[in-house]
Amino acid sequence: MAISIDDTLNQRSHGVLGWLFSRQTFWVFIAAVLACLALSLMTDTFATPQNLFNVTRNFAFVGIIALGMTAVIVAGGIDLSVGSILCLSAMVVGTLMSWGHSIWIACLAAIFCALLVGFINGVLIAYIKIPAFVVTLGMLSVARSLAMVLSNNKMVYQFGPDQAKLLWLGGGTTFDIANPVLVLAALAAFTGFAFRWTTWGRHLFAIGGNEQAAVLTGVPVRHMKISVYMFSALTAGIAGILEVGWLGGVTTNLGQGMELSVIAAAVIGGANLAGGVGTAFGAVVGAALIEVIRNSLILLGISTFWQGSFVGTFIVIAVGFDYLRRYRQSD
Amino acid sequence: MPVLELRDISKNFGAIQALTDVSFSIESGEVVGLMGDNGAGKSTLVKVMAGNYPPSHGTMHVAGEQVHFHRPIEAREKGIEVVYQDLALCNNLTAAANVFLGREVHKGMGPLQVLDYAAMYRRAAELFKELKSETRPRDLVKDMSGGQRQAVAIARTRLSNPRIVLMDEPTAAISVRQVAEVLNLIRRLRDQMIAVVLISHRMPDVFAVSDRIVVLRRGRKVADKKISQSSPEEVTGLITGAIEGVR
Numbered sequence: 001m002a003i004s005i006d007d008t009l010n011q012r013s014h015g016v017l018g019w020l021f022s023r024q025t026f027w028v029f030i031a032a033v034l035a036c037l038a039l040s041l042m043t044d045t046f047a048t049p050q051n052l053f054n055v056t057r058n059f060a061f062v063g064i065i066a067l068g069m070t071a072v073i074v075a076g077g078i079d080l081s082v083g084s085i086l087c088l089s090a091m092v093v094g095t096l097m098s099w100g101h102s103i104w105i106a107c108l109a110a111i112f113c114a115l116l117v118g119f120i121n122g123v124l125i126a127y128i129k130i131p132a133f134v135v136t137l138g139m140l141s142v143a144r145s146l147a148m149v150l151s152n153n154k155m156v157y158q159f160g161p162d163q164a165k166l167l168w169l170g171g172g173t174t175f176d177i178a179n180p181v182l183v184l185a186a187l188a189a190f191t192g193f194a195f196r197w198t199t200w201g202r203h204l205f206a207i208g209g210n211e212q213a214a215v216l217t218g219v220p221v222r223h224m225k226i227s228v229y230m231f232s233a234l235t236a237g238i239a240g241i242l243e244v245g246w247l248g249g250v251t252t253n254l255g256q257g258m259e260l261s262v263i264a265a266a267v268i269g270g271a272n273l274a275g276g277v278g279t280a281f282g283a284v285v286g287a288a289l290i291e292v293i294r295n296s297l298i299l300l301g302i303s304t305f306w307q308g309s310f311v312g313t314f315i316v317i318a319v320g321f322d323y324l325r326r327y328r329q330s331d
Numbered sequence: 332m333p334v335l336e337l338r339d340i341s342k343n344f345g346a347i348q349a350l351t352d353v354s355f356s357i358e359s360g361e362v363v364g365l366m367g368d369n370g371a372g373k374s375t376l377v378k379v380m381a382g383n384y385p386p387s388h389g390t391m392h393v394a395g396e397q398v399h400f401h402r403p404i405e406a407r408e409k410g411i412e413v414v415y416q417d418l419a420l421c422n423n424l425t426a427a428a429n430v431f432l433g434r435e436v437h438k439g440m441g442p443l444q445v446l447d448y449a450a451m452y453r454r455a456a457e458l459f460k461e462l463k464s465e466t467r468p469r470d471l472v473k474d475m476s477g478g479q480r481q482a483v484a485i486a487r488t489r490l491s492n493p494r495i496v497l498m499d500e501p502t503a504a505i506s507v508r509q510v511a512e513v514l515n516l517i518r519r520l521r522d523q524m525i526a527v528v529l530i531s532h533r534m535p536d537v538f539a540v541s542d543r544i545v546v547l548r549r550g551r552k553v554a555d556k557k558i559s560q561s562s563p564e565e566v567t568g569l570i571t572g573a574i575e576g577v578r
Contacts, residue, residue, distance in 0.1 A: 196446075198446065199437070210422065212417075212419065213417075213418075213420055214421070214432070218433035
């Protein structure tokens with residue numbers, strides 16, 4: 001039977017199911033759902049509204065930043081400074097409000113600081129071409145130190161006239177859902193849309209896939225790099241504001257080591273550290289899975305000291321599974 | 332009138348003289364094979380034509396009009412497209428995404444602009460059909476054969492209706508069967524009255540598809556003649572220097 005060239009050209013390479021099965025994100029999602037189902041059956045404490053509320057709120061902070069980190073990783077970079085940016089942003093909000101400024105001014109200033117830090121990261125990486133690992137490692141140190149300078153390394157827990165608003169923002173609920181979770185959902189939808197439907201997203205994946213090709217085809221690679229580090233800093237800044245509101249106080253060790261949980265969430269969710277692969281949904285699922293593992297250990301009465309072992313093992317399994325599958329395919 | 336004409340082009344990098352007084356011209360629908368040993372100046376000449384380097388001396392004319400390129404984008408605006416040796420493709424994107432990379436098609440109003448996937452798939456499919464290549468616009472480039480990758484890189488040059496396509500070693504790293512496919516792609520371009528400059532080491536490929544052959548040796552043009560009046564043996568001699576230049 002003759003197949004015309006038109007049929008070939010319009011053929012899709014594989015169906016929806018084949019596409020799904022080829023995604024690491026899908027399998028991680030299945031793992032998270034199975035873990036939740038198992039926990040619901042094994043314990044009567046997991047599937048309670050209060051526990052689900054806590055679980056979702058706990059992973060919202062890591063999830064929000066994992067969205068920014070996924071964008072950076074997709075473009076072939078890495079941002080180690082997010083934990084410190086979160087702390088700086090939280091400290092700017094806390095300090096300004098304790099001086100009696102309104103929540104609007106404090107939040108705008110915090111977002112501005114975060115964006116400025118991201119801009120500096122981006123310029124150093126895109127124009128001076130210092131490796132992202134080095135630039136953001138330096139910024140990890142600088143941003144936290146600035147937070148210490150700003151607060152004189154004291155805890156801030158008095159937030160002036162708008163204190164109630166700040167505490168509601170991070171710790172309150174809307175329609176019985178924790179506010180940080182709603183912010184996560186909105187940001188995830190926004191990021192997912194930007195990845196798939198905008199030139200910005202398309203260029204991000206192109207840079208991560210083959211940076212030289214992106215340069216040769218006229219993609220504004222340097223501007224893209226600056227924008228992606230600003231986006232990652234923005235997500236860290238937003239998470240910082242929400243976290244102060246939730247904790248009701250801020251110290252200079254807030255967000256210490258958080259960059260590693262965030263990178264873990266992005267990688268478990270399918271972002272490839274080599275660049276060019278990742279999804280917004282994956283970032284959220286990755287963050288959720290880490291929190292479900294943590295929560296299940298507590299509910300099952302296993303010592304929390306085991307937490308690191310479980311999360312670490314899962315990182316290797318999730319990525320190793322993907323490699324194994326590709327290895328089989330190439331045979 | 333030649334679509335591209337180079338007059339006495341020289342290029343030196345400090346004390347190194349990469350090109351000396353190279354002149355040649357190419358007509359629409361003509362395929363010119365550009366040959367020479369490593370270091371003969373082929374790549375430098377291509378980069379001058381593509382706008383990567385300005386020449387030290389000499390002038391370039393596109394369709395009779397003198398041009399000065401400072402950046403590749405300026406050469407592209409004058410209708411000179413390049414297919415790079417490594418093809419400049421992103422493996423993680425689809426064929427259509429690669430064709431439109433940097434020149435995406437949008438739909439929507441005002442600031443609300445989204446990528447127009449349907450239009451890009453449709454146009455990419457048309458281009459592949461013109462090239463008679465069985466390349467599916469929705470497939471990822473990483474799953475493609477060498478010939479299909481070439482088709483994607485060539486389809487990209489067709490987006491802007493170019494006058495001249497420069498191809499840098501298109502048959503260097505692919506299988507014999509795929510070479511035939513690529514040579515067919517070059518013939519398709521020629522049939523559409525596009526001038527093609529084919530830079531290659533591979534004698535059989537150049538003789539299979541070119542109308543004329545230009546040989547460079549140590550930065551100078553040593554031969555410029557019709558394929559029918561030459562032979563692989565003569566060209567080998569010209570490349571190595573066993574035969575002095577023929578004028």
